[in-house]
Amino acid sequence: xxxxxxxxxxxxxxxxxxxxxxxxxxxxxxxxxxxxxxxxxxxxxxxxxxxxxxxxxxxxxxxxxxxxxxxxxxxxxxxxxxxxxxxxxxxxxxxxxxxxxxxxxxxxxxxxxxxxxxxxxxxxxxxxxxxxxxxxxxxxxxxxxxxxxxxxxxxxxxxxxxxxxxxxxxxxxxxxxxxxxxxxxxxxxxxxxxxxxxxxxxxxxxxxxxxxxxxxxxxxxxxxxxxxxxxxxxxxxxxxxxxxxxxxxxxxxxxxxxxxxxxxxxxxxxxxxxxxxxxxxxxxxxxxxxxxxxxxxxxxxxxxxxxxxxxxxxxxxxxxxxxxxxxxxxxxxxxxxxxxxxxxxxxxxxxxxxxxxxxxxxxxxxxxxxxxxxxxxxxxxxxxxxxxxxxxxxxxxxxxxxx
Numbered sequence: 001x002x003x004x005x006x007x008x009x010x011x012x013x014x015x016x017x018x019x020x021x022x023x024x025x026x027x028x029x030x031x032x033x034x035x036x037x038x039x040x041x042x043x044x045x046x047x048x049x050x051x052x053x054x055x056x057x058x059x060x061x062x063x064x065x066x067x068x069x070x071x072x073x074x075x076x077x078x079x080x081x082x083x084x085x086x087x088x089x090x091x092x093x094x095x096x097x098x099x100x101x102x103x104x105x106x107x108x109x110x111x112x113x114x115x116x117x118x119x120x121x122x123x124x125x126x127x128x129x130x131x132x133x134x135x136x137x138x139x140x141x142x143x144x145x146x147x148x149x150x151x152x153x154x155x156x157x158x159x160x161x162x163x164x165x166x167x168x169x170x171x172x173x174x175x176x177x178x179x180x181x182x183x184x185x186x187x188x189x190x191x192x193x194x195x196x197x198x199x200x201x202x203x204x205x206x207x208x209x210x211x212x213x214x215x216x217x218x219x220x221x222x223x224x225x226x227x228x229x230x231x232x233x234x235x236x237x238x239x240x241x242x243x244x245x246x247x248x249x250x251x252x253x254x255x256x257x258x259x260x261x262x263x264x265x266x267x268x269x270x271x272x273x274x275x276x277x278x279x280x281x282x283x284x285x286x287x288x289x290x291x292x293x294x295x296x297x298x299x300x301x302x303x304x305x306x307x308x309x310x311x312x313x314x315x316x317x318x319x320x321x322x323x324x325x326x327x328x329x330x331x332x333x334x335x336x337x338x339x340x341x342x343x344x345x346x347x348x349x350x351x352x353x354x355x356x357x358x359x360x361x362x363x364x365x366x367x368x369x370x371x372x373x374x375x376x377x378x379x380x381x382x383x384x385x386x387x388x389x390x391x392x393x394x395x396x397x398x399x400x401x402x403x
Contacts, residue, residue, distance in 0.1 A: 160205040161248075164225035167197055168247050201225045221245065243268070266292065290315065316340060336361065358382075 174188050188194055205226040212219040212228075214236075221232020227248040228234075234241045243254015249271035256264040261282025267275035272295035279288040290301015296318035297303075304310045313324020319341035326334045336347025342364035349357045356372040358379065370382040 157204065158200065160201060160226040163197055164201060164205065164227050165248075167194070167201070167225070170194070246270075313338070339363070 170188060174185075175183060178184055189198070206223040207225065209222050209230075210220075212223075217234060217236030219228060219232055219234045221228060221234075222230030222245070224230065228245040229247060230245060231243070232245050238259035240257045241250060241254055243250065243256075244252025246252070250268040251270065253267050254265075258264070263280045264273070264277065265280075266273055266277030269275070273292040274294065275292060277288070277290065277292045278286060280286050287304040288297075288301060290297060290303075291299030293299065297315040298317060299315055300313070301315050302310065302312040308329030310327045311320060311324060312327070313320065314322030316322070317340075320338040321340055322338065324336070324338055328334070331352030333350045334347055335350070336343060336359070337345030339345070343361035343366075344363055345361060347359045347361060349359055351357075353374075355374050358370040358372075359366060360368045366385065366388070368382055368384050369388065370379050372379050
């Protein structure tokens, strides 16, 4: 075998001949190195793809052809391995290469031995198809009914009520941004979208007095953009409201007669009581008269309780607050301060027999008390909370107070 490198031609032909007989090759530095076997001979043949489990289960794989291809691939692999073993031995390669090639061919043969899986049960598939055939056909018919040609479809118009509420929200938004001094209405009504909404509401919405029958009640009165707006009367779940409306909500002066006979007369704002309100029971007796805000008692008002008690004073968010007087049913009167529904601050409790008691409360708890003696016409000693918690049999408790 001639020397490969061009710079090795400088060696004598005799040296190259001797190197070929001994399985050596001449290097560029003149040293003799052992020749290696051709790498193409030792390459392992590619394994054919094993049949997929899905194909075996569906019965769509020809097992006979697969077995034949596997046998052919195995034979070719063994032939290549045998030839590689012979060539490697003839060229004087290391015996470890031969052993490695033999071991690789054995592992390839084991990997190509694929177990055959049973075919799919076709009877089960047929039973499932027959079971759901009617349901599939029914769903297909219903789906076909939803497809209507464009020429046969009805014209779908926007909801006039929802559009009117959208316009209302836009108006509220620009009012909040600009304030009450100057409102840039042109910036809102000058837009193309607002003009189209107003044009549609003017031609399609209800803008005159009418009668509306709704679920649970009826309404008879004025409308604006299909919303209750103006004077109207509503009957809903045995309650009757007769008064003003604005943007589909109670607004202005009105009277509400509830199902239990209670009559509420006052003013509403955005659907809630707001302003001076008077409430009467079914006997015509006023049990509350005062101020409301956002649907709750807020301000000054008088409330009569069912047990005979009465409170006359300040209110805050539906709770007793600030100065007030509480009249008990037995004739006693407590004049003092409240803080969000609880006694808080100095108070004077006047009893029906003419006696009285100076008291101080903190967050609804009595802190100190000083009673007025009718015989001496003077206030006695002040008792704090620690003293009031002691039992009367204790020696610390004043004997004169027991008498």
